Amino acid sequence: MADVVVIGGGILGACTALHLREAGAGEVVLLERAGALGSETTAAGAGFVGYWAGELEAELAAYGMEFYARLQAESGDDLGVRRNGLLFPAISEAGQAMLQQEYERELSFAPEVELVDADAACVLAPILARATIHGGLFQPGAHQVDTRRVMAALARRLASAGVDVRCGTAADRVGIEGGRVVAVETGHGAIPTGIAINAAGAGAESLARRNGLRLGAVPLLESRFVTAPLADVGEAHPMLLFFERDLLYARPQSGGLLIGAIERSIGAHDRVPLDRPPPPAASLPQHALEGHERLARACADLMPVLADFRVADRASGLPTWTPDGRHILGAAPGIDGYFALAGDNESCVTHGPGLARLAAELVVHGSTEADIAAYRVGRFDDLSDAELQRAAEGQYLARHPPEDGSAPTPFGIEL
Numbered sequence: 001m002a003d004v005v006v007i008g009g010g011i012l013g014a015c016t017a018l019h020l021r022e023a024g025a026g027e028v029v030l031l032e033r034a035g036a037l038g039s040e041t042t043a044a045g046a047g048f049v050g051y052w053a054g055e056l057e058a059e060l061a062a063y064g065m066e067f068y069a070r071l072q073a074e075s076g077d078d079l080g081v082r083r084n085g086l087l088f089p090a091i092s093e094a095g096q097a098m099l100q101q102e103y104e105r106e107l108s109f110a111p112e113v114e115l116v117d118a119d120a121a122c123v124l125a126p127i128l129a130r131a132t133i134h135g136g137l138f139q140p141g142a143h144q145v146d147t148r149r150v151m152a153a154l155a156r157r158l159a160s161a162g163v164d165v166r167c168g169t170a171a172d173r174v175g176i177e178g179g180r181v182v183a184v185e186t187g188h189g190a191i192p193t194g195i196a197i198n199a200a201g202a203g204a205e206s207l208a209r210r211n212g213l214r215l216g217a218v219p220l221l222e223s224r225f226v227t228a229p230l231a232d233v234g235e236a237h238p239m240l241l242f243f244e245r246d247l248l249y250a251r252p253q254s255g256g257l258l259i260g261a262i263e264r265s266i267g268a269h270d271r272v273p274l275d276r277p278p279p280p281a282a283s284l285p286q287h288a289l290e291g292h293e294r295l296a297r298a299c300a301d302l303m304p305v306l307a308d309f310r311v312a313d314r315a316s317g318l319p320t321w322t323p324d325g326r327h328i329l330g331a332a333p334g335i336d337g338y339f340a341l342a343g344d345n346e347s348c349v350t351h352g353p354g355l356a357r358l359a360a361e362l363v364v365h366g367s368t369e370a371d372i373a374a375y376r377v378g379r380f381d382d383l384s385d386a387e388l389q390r391a392a393e394g395q396y397l398a399r400h401p402p403e404d405g406s407a408p409t410p411f412g413i414e415l
């Protein structure tokens with residue numbers, strides 16, 4: 001018998017289980033299909049923790065930064081948590097004009113944001129080739145984290161907090177009787193409980209559908225790689241994000257650079273079915289990785305260190321996109337005790353700890369201090385699967401700056 005069963009041991013589920021336990025939720029069981037916590041999309045997460053969107057999300061981001069810094073301090077280990085700052089370099093005059101608009105947009109939610117000229121950008125980020133840079137936008141408070149080390153520390157933290165973590169155990173469906181949750185069914189038997197939280201990442205949609213629910217969390221492939229150590233990449237170098245080059249991003253990692261980007265178009269090999277459990281991350285296709293490596297080599301004009309590099313590590317995952325770019329958090333309509341936390345919009349290394357805190361508040365107190373109406377479960381019920389897929393892909397692609405030169409919206413959220 002558990003008071004709460006959390007399904008999915010990525011950053012969202014693991015943080016939710018911890019916050020529940022700390023909020024006095026009682027016996028908390030955390031189920032993870034894979035052999036270890038955080039080994040799917042979270043392990044691929046590039047670890048940029050910045051301010052991407054509106055006011056609520058800025059609060060979530062600020063909490064995320066504080067949470068990771070505290071986790072590192074309390075663990076006594078180096079979890080790769082660093083306040084390196086995040087620079088968006090402009091590589092054209094039109095790009096700098098777009099950053100001016102983005103700066104005005106970010107002023108309404110980011111606590112600190114600065115527009116810098118080309119010289120200042122290159123002082124902040126010495127790996128940039130000065131001749132190619134026209135300026136930049138800088139978030140000095142942004143953090144980077146190493147998601148794998150963070151998840152290892154979280155696993156230890158969950159154990160010492162008394163959360164019953166069961167890896168290698170997939171939830172098959174949530175047992176429901178008389179409109180109430182009564183159990184979570186697994187291949188190892190049913191776990192009786194009155195509360196189930198679906199935080200199954202790319203598996204959240206298909207799991208929900210087994211109980212007749214539709215969330216609107218559409219998984220799409222995303223990949224990144226790490227180069228072997230490179231000369232001149234300091235550990236404290238700011239994270240970089242080139243919105244004019246397919247959102248190519250780079251940050252220091254293990255003496256080299258962790259690099260990724262977004263795709264220009266989405267094809268069949270980037271999608272997974274909505275009504276079946278997703279494939280494990282290790283078996284995802286490689287085409288995006290190959291494209292990002294080619295793009296990185298073509299960016300040696302911007303970062304000369306990329307003229308010659310070897311790839312030391314590759315990873316892919318399946319972030320889930322929602323039709324409106326907002327997360328999904330709340331009680332499922334019509335099923336007492338069923339909660340969903342999904343639709344990460346590729347920003348839940350940043351927003352995950354804050355969302356988890358809200359999820360725990362909701363379960364333990366029945367409400368949250370923050371207004372999370374925009375995250376309501378069931379808000380896409382009127383969309384067909386084809387409409388859902390199309391709108392979610394639109395959010396993914398919206399991160400490319402519009403050709404008309406209006407402000408880019410990194411991470412696709414227009415609030």
Ligand SMILES: Cc1cc2nc3c(=O)[nH]c(=O)nc-3n(C[C@H](O)[C@H](O)[C@H](O)COP(=O)(O)OP(=O)(O)OC[C@H]3O[C@@H](n4cnc5c(N)ncnc54)[C@H](O)[C@@H]3O)c2cc1C
Pocket residue numbers: 007008009010011012013031032033034037038039040041042043044045046047048049169170171172199200201202203204207222223224260277315316317318319344345346347348349350351
């Ligand atoms: C290449 C890449 C770069 C990214 N960069 C960033 C970034 O810089 N900043 C940022 O904020 N975000 C980033 N993200 C997004 C971020 O990684 C995700 O938002 C976050 O990891 C999602 O966490 P999750 O817990 O929902 O998913 P996951 O980590 O996938 O966790 C869900 C877990 O549920 C388990 N599961 C599934 N079905 C079941 C079941 N039936 N029963 C039990 N367990 C189940 C899975 O095995 C999995 O471990 C990036 C993602 C990728 C792929």
